[in-house]
Amino acid sequence: MGTGRNSGATPAIDSGQDRRTVVSWLLGGGVAASLASFFYPVLRFVNPPSISEASVNEVDAGKVQDLKPNSGKIVKFGNKPALLVRINDTEWKAFSAVCTHLNCTVQYRESRHDIWCACHNGTYDLNGRVQSGPPPRPLEELVVQIRGDEVVISRRA
Amino acid sequence: MRAPAIIFLVYWSLSAGAPSAPAADSCVTCHSALEEAEGAKGPAALIKNDVHIAHGLSCADCHGGDRTSDNPDVSMSKAKGFKGKPARTAIPKFCASCHSKPDVMRKFAPAERVDQYELYQTSIHGKRLAAGDTNVATCIDCHSVHDIRPVKDGMSPVHPLHVAETCARCHSDKRKMAPYKIPTNQFEEYRTSVHWEAMTKRGDLSAPSCASCHGNHGAKPPQVESVAAVCGTCHVTFEELYEKSVHKAVFSGVGGGGGCIVCHSNHAIHQPSTAMLVGPNAVCSGCHDAGTAPAQTAAQMAAWIDGLDGALKQSETVLARAEEYGMEVSEAQVRLIDGRENLVKSRLALHAIDPGEMRKPIDAGMAIAKETLAAGQAALREKDFRRWGLALSVILIGIAILAIRFLIRRVETNGKQQGPL
Amino acid sequence: MTERTNLPATDPKNKTLDWLDERTGWRMVRDMADHKVVPIHAGTAWYYFGGITLFLLGIQVITGVLLLLYYRPSVAEAFDSVRFIMTRVEFGWLIRSIHSWSANLLILAAFVHMFSVVFTHAYRRPRELTWLTGIALLGLMLGFGFSGYLLPWNQISYFATKVGTDMAASVPIAGPAIARFLRGGEEVGAATLTRFFAFHVMILPLVTFGLVGLHLLLVQFHGMSTPSGVPPSQLAQMKFFPNFFLRELVIWYGVLAVLGTLAAIFPWELGLKADPFASAPAGIRPEWYFLAEFYTLKLIPSHVWFFEGELLGLLGFGLLAAGWVALPFWATGRNGDQRTRLVTGAGVFLICYLATFTILGYLK
Numbered sequence: 001m002g003t004g005r006n007s008g009a010t011p012a013i014d015s016g017q018d019r020r021t022v023v024s025w026l027l028g029g030g031v032a033a034s035l036a037s038f039f040y041p042v043l044r045f046v047n048p049p050s051i052s053e054a055s056v057n058e059v060d061a062g063k064v065q066d067l068k069p070n071s072g073k074i075v076k077f078g079n080k081p082a083l084l085v086r087i088n089d090t091e092w093k094a095f096s097a098v099c100t101h102l103n104c105t106v107q108y109r110e111s112r113h114d115i116w117c118a119c120h121n122g123t124y125d126l127n128g129r130v131q132s133g134p135p136p137r138p139l140e141e142l143v144v145q146i147r148g149d150e151v152v153i154s155r156r157a
Numbered sequence: 158m159r160a161p162a163i164i165f166l167v168y169w170s171l172s173a174g175a176p177s178a179p180a181a182d183s184c185v186t187c188h189s190a191l192e193e194a195e196g197a198k199g200p201a202a203l204i205k206n207d208v209h210i211a212h213g214l215s216c217a218d219c220h221g222g223d224r225t226s227d228n229p230d231v232s233m234s235k236a237k238g239f240k241g242k243p244a245r246t247a248i249p250k251f252c253a254s255c256h257s258k259p260d261v262m263r264k265f266a267p268a269e270r271v272d273q274y275e276l277y278q279t280s281i282h283g284k285r286l287a288a289g290d291t292n293v294a295t296c297i298d299c300h301s302v303h304d305i306r307p308v309k310d311g312m313s314p315v316h317p318l319h320v321a322e323t324c325a326r327c328h329s330d331k332r333k334m335a336p337y338k339i340p341t342n343q344f345e346e347y348r349t350s351v352h353w354e355a356m357t358k359r360g361d362l363s364a365p366s367c368a369s370c371h372g373n374h375g376a377k378p379p380q381v382e383s384v385a386a387v388c389g390t391c392h393v394t395f396e397e398l399y400e401k402s403v404h405k406a407v408f409s410g411v412g413g414g415g416g417c418i419v420c421h422s423n424h425a426i427h428q429p430s431t432a433m434l435v436g437p438n439a440v441c442s443g444c445h446d447a448g449t450a451p452a453q454t455a456a457q458m459a460a461w462i463d464g465l466d467g468a469l470k471q472s473e474t475v476l477a478r479a480e481e482y483g484m485e486v487s488e489a490q491v492r493l494i495d496g497r498e499n500l501v502k503s504r505l506a507l508h509a510i511d512p513g514e515m516r517k518p519i520d521a522g523m524a525i526a527k528e529t530l531a532a533g534q535a536a537l538r539e540k541d542f543r544r545w546g547l548a549l550s551v552i553l554i555g556i557a558i559l560a561i562r563f564l565i566r567r568v569e570t571n572g573k574q575q576g577p578l
Numbered sequence: 579m580t581e582r583t584n585l586p587a588t589d590p591k592n593k594t595l596d597w598l599d600e601r602t603g604w605r606m607v608r609d610m611a612d613h614k615v616v617p618i619h620a621g622t623a624w625y626y627f628g629g630i631t632l633f634l635l636g637i638q639v640i641t642g643v644l645l646l647l648y649y650r651p652s653v654a655e656a657f658d659s660v661r662f663i664m665t666r667v668e669f670g671w672l673i674r675s676i677h678s679w680s681a682n683l684l685i686l687a688a689f690v691h692m693f694s695v696v697f698t699h700a701y702r703r704p705r706e707l708t709w710l711t712g713i714a715l716l717g718l719m720l721g722f723g724f725s726g727y728l729l730p731w732n733q734i735s736y737f738a739t740k741v742g743t744d745m746a747a748s749v750p751i752a753g754p755a756i757a758r759f760l761r762g763g764e765e766v767g768a769a770t771l772t773r774f775f776a777f778h779v780m781i782l783p784l785v786t787f788g789l790v791g792l793h794l795l796l797v798q799f800h801g802m803s804t805p806s807g808v809p810p811s812q813l814a815q816m817k818f819f820p821n822f823f824l825r826e827l828v829i830w831y832g833v834l835a836v837l838g839t840l841a842a843i844f845p846w847e848l849g850l851k852a853d854p855f856a857s858a859p860a861g862i863r864p865e866w867y868f869l870a871e872f873y874t875l876k877l878i879p880s881h882v883w884f885f886e887g888e889l890l891g892l893l894g895f896g897l898l899a900a901g902w903v904a905l906p907f908w909a910t911g912r913n914g915d916q917r918t919r920l921v922t923g924a925g926v927f928l929i930c931y932l933a934t935f936t937i938l939g940y941l942k
Binding site: 034038 | 640831
C-alpha cells in the first residue's frame with residue numbers, strides 16, 4: 001500500500017521523503033524477515049525426517065529359513081530387544097526379551113526348550129510364564145506372522 | 158486321619174440336643190479350662206492358627222488318646238494310645254510318623270515332600286540329637302509348636318523373611334554356641350549383606366537366607382568344593398566363568414572355605430566394587446603383591462570398569478541436563494540402559510580373569526557411552542540453537558512492529574493533511 | 579484510498595483489477611472494508627481481543643494441520659507419533675509447543691473478549707445473536723481443549739479424560755448416554771481416541787468455521803458497539819483499514835513473539851504413555867480452564883440433603899451457564915431500561931469465582 005499512498009500524496013519535503021524510504025525499507029524488510037522466520041520452521045517441519053517411522057509396531061525379523069527349528073534369536077524391536085523362537089517347523093513365538101526381574105536380555109535354551117535369563121537364572125516357559133527364579137512377571141508376548149518367507153514380529157493389539 | 162474327625166462330627170451333631178452332651182473335643186475343653194485357670198497361653202489356645210487343625214486334625218491325631226471321653230483317666234490312657242509330650246530326642250520321629258509317610262501326606266498336601274526326616278538325620282542338628290545332645294534344633298524349634306503355620310504364611314518363623322532370625326535365635330546366642338566352638342556373628346554379618354537387603358528392602362523373597370545355602374532340614378555348612386556350586390545355583394554365569402578361571406584350582410586348596418568366599422566372604426557379602434581389585438583394601442593384594450603382573454592386570458580391569466562407569470555417568474549427567482532444559486532425550490536414555498547392562502556384563506566377565514573376555518562388554522559399553530554423550534551434547538546444542546532462533550525471531554518481530562508503528566504514524570499524519578482537502 | 583478507482587484505465591495493473599472486479603465483485607468487499615470505522619473511546623483497547631482470538635484460532639488451524647502430517651490417532655501409535663514429532667521431525671517441538679500454548683492463550687483471549695463485552699455492555703439490542711454465537715464459540719473452544727488434550731495419549735490426559743467423562747456420566751437421566759457417546763463405549767479407550775480425534779480435527783472445526791463466519795458477519799452488520807449512553811455520532815472514529823488493522827497487526831506480532839518465547843523456553847511436556855492398568859497418578863487435574871468447575875465439584879460434599887453432591891454441582895453449573903447464555907435477555911428490563919449494574923455485578927462475581935477457584939484448585 002505504500003506505493004499507492006505515495007502516488008496520491010502531496011509532494012513531501014526532502015527529510016520526510018528520506019524517512020519514508022527508511023520506513024518502507026524497515027517495513028518491507030522487517031515483515032519479510034519475520035515472515036521468513038515463521039515459514040522456515042514450517043518448511044523444515046514439512047520436510048520428511050530422516051527416520052520416517054514414528055513407532056515400531058512391526059519389525060522384519062528375517063527369513064524363515066534363517067532360523068532353524070528349536071532355536072531362537074534376538075531381534076531389535078524399537079529400542080528394546082525381542083526374542084524370536086522357532087519351536088518347530090511351523091510353530092513360532094516371540095517375546096519381549098527384557099527380563100522382568102532386572103531388565104537383562106533373555107535367551108532361548110535349545111537344550112531345555114525354555115527361555116532363560118543368564119543374570120539370575122530366571123526361566124520362562126514357551127508361553128512366557130515364569131518357571132523358576134526371581135522374575136516377578138511373565139514376559140510380554142509379541143505376535144509372529146509368516147508372510148511368504150519373511151518373519152514379521154508385531155506388538156499385540 | 159479324617160475319619161475320627163468325621164465320626165466325631167457325626168457324634169457331635171447327633172448329641173447336640175442332649176442336655177449332657179460332651180464338649181467339642183475333650184482335649185481342648187479341658188486344656189482350655191486349665192490354661193484359663195493358670196492364666197497361661199498353652200496348646201489349646203495356640204492351635205487355632207495351626208495348619209494341622211485347619212486340615213481337620215486334632216490333638217489326639219498327634220498325641221494319641223481318646224478325645225471323646227470326658228474322663229481324663231480314659232482319654233489320656235495308654236490303652237487309648239496316649240503318647241503325651243514327646244521327649245526332645247523323640248520329636249523328629251514324632252513328626253515323621255506322618256510327614257515321612259507318602260500315603261498319609263498325600264491326603265493333606267499331595268505336593269509336599271516327605272524326606273524332611275531323612276534329611277534331618279544327615280544334618281549336624283540331626284546327628285547331634287542322635288548322639289543325645291538335646292540343645293540342637295528339632296522340628297519345633299524352627300517351625301514352632303502347636304501354632305505351626307504353613308511356610309508361605311507371613312507369620313511363620315520359617316517364612317523366607319523370618320528364616321534368618323529364626324536360625325539366629327540359637328546361632329547368635331554366645332552361651333548356647335560356646336560348647337560347639339562356632340562363631341555367632343553370622344546373622345550380624347548377614348544383615349549387612351546384599352542378600353539381606355534384597356530380601357528386606359526390595360522384598361525379593363527369592364533372595365537367599367541361611368537355608369538357601371546351608372539347606373534347611375539337612376542344614377550343614379557347604380563344603381569347600383561345593384561353595385561355587387552353591388553360589389552358582391543363583392549366580393550361574395559367575396560360576397561358569399569362575400570354573401574356567403585360573404583361580405578355581407588355587408582357591409579350592411584354601412583351607413576353611415574356598416571358591417567365591419575367598420574374595421566375597423561368606424555371610425557379609427557386600428556390593429562389590431573396584432576397590433576389591435586395586436587400592437589398600439584390594440582383596441587381590443592378599444595373594445598378589447603390588448607391581449606383579451596379576452596385580453597389574455587387576456588394576457587394569459579396575460580401570461576399565463571405572464572408566465566405563467564414569468563414561469556412562471557422564472552421559473547420564475549430560476542427558477539429565479538436556480532433559481532439564483526440556484529437550485526430549487528419552488531414546489538416548491533408553492540406550493543408556495544397554496550401556497549399564499554392558500557394565501554389568503563386564504563385571505561378570507571379570508570372573509574369568511581373562512582381560513580378552515572382559516574387553517568385549519567394555520568396548521560395547523564405551524561405544525554406547527560415546528553415542529549417548531553425543532546425543533546429549535547435540536540436545537544441548539539444539540537448546541542453544543532454539544534460544545538463538547527465538548532471539549532472532551523476536552528481533553525481527555520487533556523490527557516489524559517498529560516499522561508498522563511508523564507506518565501508522567505516517568498514515569495518520571497523511572490522513573490529517575488529507576482531511577481538509 | 580478512493581483515488582485508486584480514479585486512476586486512468588490504461589494502467590495495466592488496474593485493467594487486471596477491473597477484470598477481476600467484473601467477475602468477482604471484490605471491490606464491494608474492499609469498499610466495505612474501506613467504510614468500516616472503529617469508534618475511539620476509553621474502551622477501544624478491548625476491541626483488539628476479538629482479533630487476538632481470531633489470530634490465535636488461525637495459528638491453531640495452521641499448526642494443527644501441520645501436526646496432522648505426522649500424528650496417528652490410534653492407541654498403539656498416538657503417543658509414539660507425538661514423541662516422534664517432538665524428537666525426530668525438524669521443528670516438531672516448536673509446532674507442537676506452539677499449538678499447545680496457543681490453545682491456552684486462545685481460551686484466555688476468548689474469556690477476556692467475553693468479559694470485555696460484558697463490562698462494556700456490548701451485548702445490548704440488537705447484538706443478542708452476536709453474544710449467543712460468541713458463547714457458542716467459547717464452548718467450542720473448550721471442546722477443542724478437552725478433545726485435544728487426550729490426543730497425545732499420555733498418562734495425565736488419559737486420566738483427565740476419564741475424570742471428565744465420569745462427570746458427564748453423573749448428569750441425571752441423559753448422563754450415562756452422554757458419557758457413552760463421548761467415550762464411544764463404556765471405558766476411555768481406543769474408541770475414545772478416534773472419536774476425540776474426529777471431534778478435534780473435523781466436527782468441531784466445521785462448526786467453528788460456520789459460527790466464526792456468522793459471528794464476524796454479525797459484527798460487520800451491526801458495526802462496532804459503542805459505550806451505552808454516548809451517541810455514536812459524538813465519538814471520534816478511526817478507519818478500520820488501515821489504522822485499526824495496523825495496530826491489530828502490531829498486537830498479533832507481539833502475541834507471536836510471546837508464543838515463540840513460551841514454546842522455546844517452556845516446550846510442552848509429553849509425559850508418560852497412558853497405561854489403562856496403572857493407578858491414577860497423584861495430583862490429577864484438568865487443564866486450568868476446567869479447574870474452577872473441577873475444584874468446586876470436589877468441594878461439594880458427597881451428599882447434600884438427599885441430593886447427590888456432584889449432581890447438585892452440575893445442576894448449579896447448568897443453571898449458571900444457562901443464565902450466562904441468556905444474559906442479553908435479562909439485562910434489559912421490561913420497559914427497555916438497561917440493568918447495567920446488575921450485569922457488571924454478575925460479571926465481577928463470575929470473574930472472582932473463576933479466579934479464586936482456579937487458584938485454589940491449582941494450589942490444592
